[in-house]
Amino acid sequence: MSGNDLGGSATGAAGPACPDAHTLGTLARAEPGALKRVAEALLEDLGDIEVLASRTGLAMLPREDSVTGTLFHLGEVLVAEAHIRLGDGVEGYGAVVGRDLERAMAMAVVDAALAAGRAPRSVHDFVAGEAARHAAEDTARLAKVEATRVEMEAF
Amino acid sequence: MAYAATRGGEEAIAQAERLYRDDLGPLTAGRIAEVRRALPYLVDRVMGEASLYEPDLAALALAQTGGELYEAVLLLRAYRTTQPRLWTAEPVTHRDILTVRRISAAFKDIPGGQILGPTLDYSHRLLKVGVLAGETDVPEPVTPGRTSAPATQPALADWQREQGLVAPERAAKVPLDDIPDVTRDGLLFPPPRAHRLQTLARGDTGGMLALGYANQRGYGPVHPAVNDLRLGEAEVRLRHPRGTVFSAGRVRVSETEMVSKDPRADTLKLGFCATFGWNEVKTIAGATLDLSMEEQSAFAAADEEFVLYHTEPTEASGFCIHFKMPHYVTFQSSLDALRGANADRDRRAARAKARPKADRMSGAEIEEALS
Numbered sequence: 001m002s003g004n005d006l007g008g009s010a011t012g013a014a015g016p017a018c019p020d021a022h023t024l025g026t027l028a029r030a031e032p033g034a035l036k037r038v039a040e041a042l043l044e045d046l047g048d049i050e051v052l053a054s055r056t057g058l059a060m061l062p063r064e065d066s067v068t069g070t071l072f073h074l075g076e077v078l079v080a081e082a083h084i085r086l087g088d089g090v091e092g093y094g095a096v097v098g099r100d101l102e103r104a105m106a107m108a109v110v111d112a113a114l115a116a117g118r119a120p121r122s123v124h125d126f127v128a129g130e131a132a133r134h135a136a137e138d139t140a141r142l143a144k145v146e147a148t149r150v151e152m153e154a155f
Numbered sequence: 156m157a158y159a160a161t162r163g164g165e166e167a168i169a170q171a172e173r174l175y176r177d178d179l180g181p182l183t184a185g186r187i188a189e190v191r192r193a194l195p196y197l198v199d200r201v202m203g204e205a206s207l208y209e210p211d212l213a214a215l216a217l218a219q220t221g222g223e224l225y226e227a228v229l230l231l232r233a234y235r236t237t238q239p240r241l242w243t244a245e246p247v248t249h250r251d252i253l254t255v256r257r258i259s260a261a262f263k264d265i266p267g268g269q270i271l272g273p274t275l276d277y278s279h280r281l282l283k284v285g286v287l288a289g290e291t292d293v294p295e296p297v298t299p300g301r302t303s304a305p306a307t308q309p310a311l312a313d314w315q316r317e318q319g320l321v322a323p324e325r326a327a328k329v330p331l332d333d334i335p336d337v338t339r340d341g342l343l344f345p346p347p348r349a350h351r352l353q354t355l356a357r358g359d360t361g362g363m364l365a366l367g368y369a370n371q372r373g374y375g376p377v378h379p380a381v382n383d384l385r386l387g388e389a390e391v392r393l394r395h396p397r398g399t400v401f402s403a404g405r406v407r408v409s410e411t412e413m414v415s416k417d418p419r420a421d422t423l424k425l426g427f428c429a430t431f432g433w434n435e436v437k438t439i440a441g442a443t444l445d446l447s448m449e450e451q452s453a454f455a456a457a458d459e460e461f462v463l464y465h466t467e468p469t470e471a472s473g474f475c476i477h478f479k480m481p482h483y484v485t486f487q488s489s490l491d492a493l494r495g496a497n498a499d500r501d502r503r504a505a506r507a508k509a510r511p512k513a514d515r516m517s518g519a520e521i522e523e524a525l526s
Binding site: 018019020021024025028029055056057058059060061062063064065066067068069070071072073074075076077078079081083091093095096097098099111115138139140141142143144145146147148149150151152154 | 202203206207208209211212235238239240241242243244245246247248249253254255256263264268269270271272273274297298299300301302303304305306310312321324325326328329331334335336337338348349350351352353356357383389390391393395396397399400401402403404405406408410412425426427429430431445
C-alpha cells in the first residue's frame with residue numbers, strides 16, 4: 001500500500017488501546033447518524049483538536065487477475081478522509097468510502113478517543129453493538145444467497 | 156482533418172442548453188436519491204465505464220444528463236480529475252470477495268457449488284403493465300436458506316491448476332506503485348496485460364458486447380464458455396497512519412473467467428475481465444475478448460489494438476460526436492473537389508458533343524489524322 005501522504009506522524013507501534021483492523025472497519029461501516037452522535041458526545045471531553053486533514057480523495061483499487069496473477073487497476077473509489085491530533089499528541093484517523101466528510105471526522109474522533117484510552121464504556125458498547133449488527137446483516141444476506149444455491153443435473 | 160474557428164451564436168448556445176435542461180425539469184436531491192435507489196444496475200454501469208466508484212455522483216450524472224450515458228460517463232471522468240489520488244488500496248483477489256452470485260457454465264460440480272444469486276436469468280420477461288394502471292408491484296420476499304452461504308468462494312481456476320487443466324499462474328508480483336496505469340501511462344501497443352485488463356474494466360459495455368458477441372459468433376479465434384462468473388463486494392482496504400490496514404467500506408464488483416480449449420496444448424485457456432458494479436454482460440464479453448486477443452488471428456474483433464481503441468467510451472463517443480462540430484473548411488475542400496470533378500466531366504462531355512465523329516473514327520482515319 002502506498003500514498004498515505006498525510007504529513008502526520010504515526011504514533012508508533014500500536015498499543016493495546018489502539019483500535020485494531022476490526023474496530024476501524026466497524027467504525028467505517030457504522031450507521032452514519034449514530035457514529036456522528038457518538039463523536040459529538042466525545043468532543044467536549046477531548047479538548048483541543050487539531051485538524052490535520054479533512055478532504056475527499058481517490059483510492060485506486062488494484063485487482064489480481066485470477067488467470068495469470070497480474071495486478072491491474074480496477075478503478076478509483078472516492079473516499080472521505082479525516083486526520084486529527086489531540087492536545088496530548090494522540091492522533092485519530094477516519095476514512096470511509098463516499099463523500100461524507102462529517103462521517104470520516106466522526107470516525108477520526110472516536111478513533112482518537114479509543115487510542116488515547118479516553119473513550120467511555122458507551123463508546124466500546126457502541127462499537128461492539130455495530131460489529132454485532134454488521135455480522136447479523138451479513139449472515140442474513142448470505143442466508144438469502146444460500147436460498148439460490150442450485151444443483152445442476154445433466155440429462 | 157481541418158477545422159474552422161467559428162464565431163457567433165452565444166445566445167443560441169445558451170438557449171440550447173436551457174432547452175436541454177427544460178426537458179428534464181428541476182434537479183433535486185430527491186431525484187438523485189431515487190435514481191440511485193431505483194436504477195442500481197445503471198448506476199453500476201456508469202461507475203464502471205467512468206472508472207470512478209461513487210453511487211451518489213453517478214446517480215447525479217445520470218439525472219443531470221437525462222440518462223445520456225456517454226455524457227454521464229464524461230461528467231464523472233471530468234469530476235475524477237478534480238480529486239487527488241491519495242491511496243493505492245490493498246489488492247483485491249478472487250478469493251476475498253463477498254460473493255452473492257457465482258456460477259459456471261463449463262463445469263457443473265465446482266468447488267463451493269453454483270449459487271444463482273440475484274438474477275433474472277430464469278425469469279419470464281413480462282412487463283408489469285398493471286403498475287401503469289395504478290397497481291403496486293411488491294417483490295415476493297426471499298425465503299432464506301437454513302444456513303448462510305460462505306462469504307467467499309474458492310477460485311475454480313485454482314482447482315483447475317491443481318488438476319493440470321490450466322497453466323500455472325505466471326505473473327511476477329510488482330510493487331503497488333509500479334502497477335501500469337493507463338490513466339497515467341497512456342495506451343501503447345503491445346500493452347502490458349495490466350493495461351489491457353484496466354482498459355476492459357473501464358470499457359464501454361455496448362462496444363465490448365458488440366465485439367465480444369462477434370467473437371462468440373465466429374468472427375474470432377475462440378469458442379468460449381463461462382468458467383467462473385461472480386457478483387459480489389470488495390473491501391477497500393486502506394492503511395491507517397498507525398500502520399493498521401482496515402476496510403473503509405465495500406464496493407460492488409463483477410468478474411468473469413471464460414474458458415476455451417488451448418489450440419496449442421492439451422489444456423484449457425482462461426480469459427478474465429472484472430469491473431466496478433454488477434455488469435455481467437460486460438465481463439462475459441470482456442473475458443471473451445481477453446481470450447481472443449491472446450491468439451494470432453485475422454479477425455479485427457480479436458485484434459488487441461482494434462478492440463481496446465474502439466471500446467473506450469469517452470474516446471469513441473467523443474470522436475463520433477465531434478463530427479457535429481463545424482467542419483466547414485474540411486467540407487468546403489471536399490465540395491471544391493466535387494465541384495471540380497463535376498466541371499471536368501461537363502467539359503469533357505461538351506467536347507465530345509462538339510466532335511461527335513471522334514468517337515466513331517476508324518483505325519485508318521485515326522492513323523491518317525496522326526500522320
